[in-house]
Amino acid sequence: MYAQMIKSTGQGVKSLDEMEPQERAFQERIDAGGKIEPKDWMPDGYRKNLIRQIGQHAHSEIVGQLPEGNWITRAPTLERKAILLAKVQDEAGHGLYLYCAAETLGVTRDDLTRDLLSGKMKYSSIFNYPTLTWADMGAVGWLVDGAAIMNQVPLQRTSYGPYARAMVRICKEESFHQRQGFDIMMKMAKGTDAQRKMAQDALNRFWGPALMMFGPSDAESVHSAQSMAWKIKMNSNDELRQKFVDQTAPQAEYLGLTIPDETCKLNEETGHYDFAQPDWDEFFDVLKGNGPCNTERLEARNKAWDDGRWVREGLLAHAAKKRSAKMAAE
């Protein structure tokens, strides 16, 4: 899940009877499974909430390039290098469609970028963790993309048309990402002693942060209730987290790796895996900017943006010259 702790209006969900006719028609359309398109009327809160959510998702894709980009120049074979590079390129592409989807709501990509660079807007907490060995490329694909898919598959049915359509394409690519991650883990887990050690170490470090990706329990949250009524959030955080553990625990077993949680076992009664909550204090520290890599990630994005200023200005100036030369010729 690349959007965490998105705040909605916080006023609680209105019933259809409490709504003005325009809003009622809007809500009824959503309830009937219809899509809202950019030119349609929508409540201010819906628009603002979506901008925050899609923007945070887009920023996560962009910042998410960094922990994996960290290993492209050290990938161990030409094929692995090409796959990883293609994967990170996909993330940039996802960022691009998501910024475009956000732009249909009346913000610009530059506005959103400024808010990311100043720290005003957030990106997923997971990208503030370091990638320390090659096995982390496996763990990120397997666990991080695996967790992201849990949330993104239902978002293909979200009420906002441009977001839902962007998500269809993103999901196709994400499932390829997850498979390549699992493939790296398999190679490592079935490899030499050193490779197995790397694989286990990666799982140890990424398990908790992956569980945190779904955000804290939101069973009682008014923000979540409103987002769910608007169908821009499709499932509760706890539901998705459980689904993720149920999917991932048997995969870890298949790999011969141990989930770093002694309580993580199949519960015969519920048919689900029990598991321990991750360290939520650490999660809030990361959100506040105190994760292991928050500083580096924002520094890297700011440096790229500042270093690229002359390029953007140069190309714009050239395009303007071409336009005026063309107009003079006509």
Added chain:
Amino acid sequence: MSDPLFEYLCRLGDNTLVLGHRVSEWCGVAPVLEEDIALANVALDLIGQTQLWLGLAGEVEGDGRDADRLAFHRDVWDFRNVLLVEQPNGDFGQTMMRQFLFDTWHLSMLKALAGSSHEQIAAIAEKSVKEVTYHLERSTDTVIGLGDGTEESHDRMQKALDRLYPFVGEMFLSDDIDAAMVTQGIAPDPASLRKAFDAQLDAVLAEATLTKPADDFAHKGGKTGARHTEHLGHMLTQMQWLQRAYPDASW
């Protein structure tokens, strides 16, 4: 001396390996998102071409080395890329100027190789021509756009050209290996490509309002392996590290 054909294929494959690696260093930190995507495309094409050239080199050699073995287990003195491609990225302008100078040479070389008497070489070249046509189109547009952009972008592009121009000449030097390829109808004499290169370079630089350095001095030693720059060794320490640190592992 080892088989000239093996040496020649290493030259082709090491050019794309080293440049592909350099371009991939930009991943995630380009000036705009569209450039991130475009640079990754170029790097991916070059890595793909490397797999084909070095794969064929390994087959020709017949000692059981595959493309990965050649890429990750040779030291600096065995690399046969031209010095231009191992030059550091510098700023975005230097990266794109390096790309433009290489692409211009690369495309004309590949077009000639598409008519090679060696069937596999001709096939790889034909596939690569399609990709490199796009690389050249893009690097040409960028050199023109930034050369004829703002005062700052112009100055940076001129500096990049001045910095890299001394590495242009090596791409057109001919030696015994090239002569052996010419005799067998496998590849053209690199010197024969210079005139067309110069004409194209002059045209693009004029549009980009940039000035070609007056001094034609050319560094050499990359494609023969006699003397690389210091930059290549640092690149290999990163690129080859995992393979070297865990030689018994498969990835």
